[in-house]
Amino acid sequence: MVHLVQSLVDGLMQGSVLSLAAVGFSLIFGVMGVVNLSHGIMVILGAYIALLAKQFLGLDALVALPFVAVLCFLASYGYDRIIVHPAIRRSNLLSSLLVTYGAALVIQNVFTLAFSPDFQSLRPAYANAHFRLGGVVFNSLDLISLAASLILIALLSLVLNRLPIGRVIKATAEQSLAARLCGVDIDRIYAITFGLAGAFAGAAGVLIGMLYPFSPASQEQWTIYGFAVVVLGGIGSASGALFGGLLLGIISTLTTQFIGAAYPNAMAFLVLVLMLVIRPNGILGNAFSGSR
Amino acid sequence: MKIDRRDFLKSSAAGAAFLSTGVFPAAAQKPKTIVFGGSIPMSGKEADTGLNVLQGYKVAIQYINEKLGGVKIGGDLYELKLQMFDDASDPQRATTLVQKQVDDGVNFFLGSFSSAIVLPSAAITERAKRITVQAGGGSDQIFTRHYKFMFGMFPRASRQLVSLVAMMKSLNGGIKSCSLVTTNDSYSKTQADGTIAALKEAGIELKNVYRLPPTANDVSGVVSQISGAVPDALVCTTHEHESALIAQQLASTGTNIKLLFMALGPESKAFRDNLGKLGEGITNIQYWEPSFHFSDPIFGSSQDYYKYYNSVSKRHASYQTVAASACIVSYVRAMQEAGGLDTEKVRDKLAALDFESVYGRIKFTKDGDGDPVFMGPAIGQIQNGNIAVVFPEKVSTAKLLFPKPKW
Structure with a gap:
């Protein structure tokens, strides 16, 4: 019983970070219909900015997180304005696949040149603090990451549902032509969406850097996880990403515990395939344009 | 310039070493080139250790070309050229790169890092009867397929x-x-x-x-x-x-x-x-x-190697780095013993090697992996x-x- 509870706890902890890492992927796909294959780069960018803040300013990663989010917002905003959107405008949405994939490869190599391919870590001194409750181990860093992820996802949900800019983003996602007719600067809204996605991915990158070793090559798996999470949870909403991430985390740890440590990825992608067959919109799928 | 007794002795010792190893200053004749091909992870998942291996290849070749002016094999002077491409830690990309170099006529290969990459590349070089000496793949599968042209610096993984x-x-x-x-x-x-x-x-x-x-x-x-x-x-x-x-x-x-x-x-x-x-x-x-003491036919000793390595490279040397340098030393030794670059002859000499190098004693098993007694960790x-x-x-x-x- 303790093993089951421990697996569920570990799954929730792991899943919360997956959710935060994927929420931007979901947002961009939901609003713009763009499958951003450079999403993992945004995650890793966050981790590297926090690393620089740690090395040069001595900032703890958690303290650096808001600044990292702002910088990632700006970087992603510019990325959409300069690279992604012009490519889509000249061709079609499919070209975004090639553009973002190509950009991911280029940026990964730039990171490798700048930071070396060596693994890095943002692990703070308090990372080992833990306590036991009824035989179940709770680690302080996991709990901090869980709390940070839930707060940030709630914040995004608040922005999308309560603030005027959120309503404009949703309106653009629902009917871009109608939004344009109402005077909305669609290109700017797309760039802001990209920026928001980058900010949340960067914030997730900080938490990931605290929890796991990372290198430029890690970006690929965070893009794949982003894709898996949104397919499971549903595209275009913060709650869908949250649900998908938690589900993926729990599938992973339960599989490790009860089937074998070699199979969590296999099981996760089996569930993914089943989901695509049974419910292509994901569990909390909605009617954002990208998912239709 | 004043030459004191110590400098004279040093120069004499170095000269004797050159003569005994067949390594001569470049001024004597225009050197020919030996190309060492292959792929290595310079990016991707395995890049960290991949770069350590690459640095070992690079530094050994740099030393031979720049410090020794080349290497004498069968009466001809050669300089060594490294032609390694980034396989991005991807076995498929590595096989494409190696196949291209085989088609281009490269005869001598250095290995990539990680068995998952070395294994498929080995199948290509073996089929083409091109030699690979590597410091990056230890899986048993590499050494139990009766390959004749594959040599590894580590004993098989098991x-x-x-x-x-x-x-x-x-x-x-x-x-x-x-x-x-x-x-x-x-x-x-x-x-x-x-x-x-x-x-x-x-x-x-x-x-x-x-x-x-x-x-x-x-x-x-x-x-x-x-x-x-x-x-x-x-x-x-x-x-x-x-x-x-x-x-x-x-x-x-x-x-x-x-x-x-x-x-x-x-x-x-x-x-x-x-x-x-x-x-x-x-x-x-x-x-x-670094505390291990070995003599080496090219570098003199493992301490001399380590000193030179640190003077030209900022990347910290891991044991894979030194093993990679030993791949070059082994190639040179086998080529000199073969008296030329005939791949079959060089292969036979590699298989029969038994000498002390910067990395320790080099002796391969009949399957091509490092002898577990002499080259074990x-x-x-x-x-x-x-x-x-x-x-x-x-x-x-x-x-x-x-x-x-x-x-």
Whole structure:
């Protein structure tokens, strides 16, 4: 019983970070219909900015997180304005696949040149603090990451549902032509969406850097996880990403515990395939344009 | 310029060394070129160790060309040219790059890093009867296919941890039980299989074997199982990323183990720097260490090599780096003994090599891997952020910290 509870706890902890890492992927796909294959780069960018803040300013990663989010917002905003959107405008949405994939490869190599391919870590001194409750181990860093992820996802949900800019983003996602007719600067809204996605991915990158070793090559798996999470949870909403991430985390740890440590990825992608067959919109799928 | 007695003696000794090794200054004649081809991970998952290997190839070639003016083989002077391409840690890309170079007529190859990449590339070079000498692939599958043109600096994986088990046994009952974590790739898997057999033979109880996927991003499930049944020793036949992950997550749950071994990772300075205090006491296999004294036909001695390496490279030398340099030394030696560049003859001379190099004694088995007796590893341990050799006693530089310091 303790093993089951421990697996569920570990799954929730792991899943919360997956959710935060994927929420931007979901947002961009939901609003713009763009499958951003450079999403993992945004995650890793966050981790590297926090690393620089740690090395040069001595900032703890958690303290650096808001600044990292702002910088990632700006970087992603510019990325959409300069690279992604012009490519889509000249061709079609499919070209975004090639553009973002190509950009991911280029940026990964730039990171490798700048930071070396060596693994890095943002692990703070308090990372080992833990306590036991009824035989179940709770680690302080996991709990901090869980709390940070839930707060940030709630914040995004608040922005999308309560603030005027959120309503404009949703309106653009629902009917871009109608939004344009109402005077909305669609290109700017797309760039802001990209920026928001980058900010949340960067914030997730900080938490990931605290929890796991990372290198430029890690970006690929965070893009794949982003894709898996949104397919499971549903595209275009913060709650869908949250649900998908938690589900993926729990599938992973339960599989490790009860089937074998070699199979969590296999099981996760089996569930993914089943989901695509049974419910292509994901569990909390909605009617954002990208998912239709 | 004044030449004192010491300089004269140094010059004379260097001159004698050149004459005995067939290495001459370039002024004598215009050198021909020997191309060493291949691929290496300069980016991607394996790039960290890949760059360590590449640096070993580079530095050895740089020394021969710049310091010695080339190498004399069969009466002709040659300079060496390195032609390595980035395979991005992708076996498929590596095979394409190697095939292209085979088609272009490259006869001598240096290996990539990781068995998953070396293995498919070896099939191509073997089919074309082109030689590969490598310091990056140890899987048994590379050396049990009766390849004739493939040579590796390490013993095959299943034989690599025999000395670890011998060390466990020498702890006089300090290790009664052991669990294994391995990744599901050809190197780690065969290394684990060999360790399981050795543990059985040594009478050490094998508690559990946890098999991770080739790339694992979270091992909390495995760590929670380990913390539920803590063994005396945990042997991780894992690559650098997974090794770091396991150490971090064991620390996160306060799971203390008396002996923690990680096959790949601790030899890298970046790994040790990133783990910081968490790394203290982790053991690893250590094929080479700056304190080891070996003579070498090209560099003079391992100390001279290490001094030169540090003067031209900013990247810290791991044992893979030195093994990679030894690949070049072995090639040169075999070519000189063959008296030319005929691949069949060079291959035969490589197979018959038995000499002391910067890396230690070079002697391959009939299957092409490093002889487990002469080229087998010592056991290292992270102590004060550096690697200290702790077993066997005759080469040890420090005493084993046992049990390992708590997290």
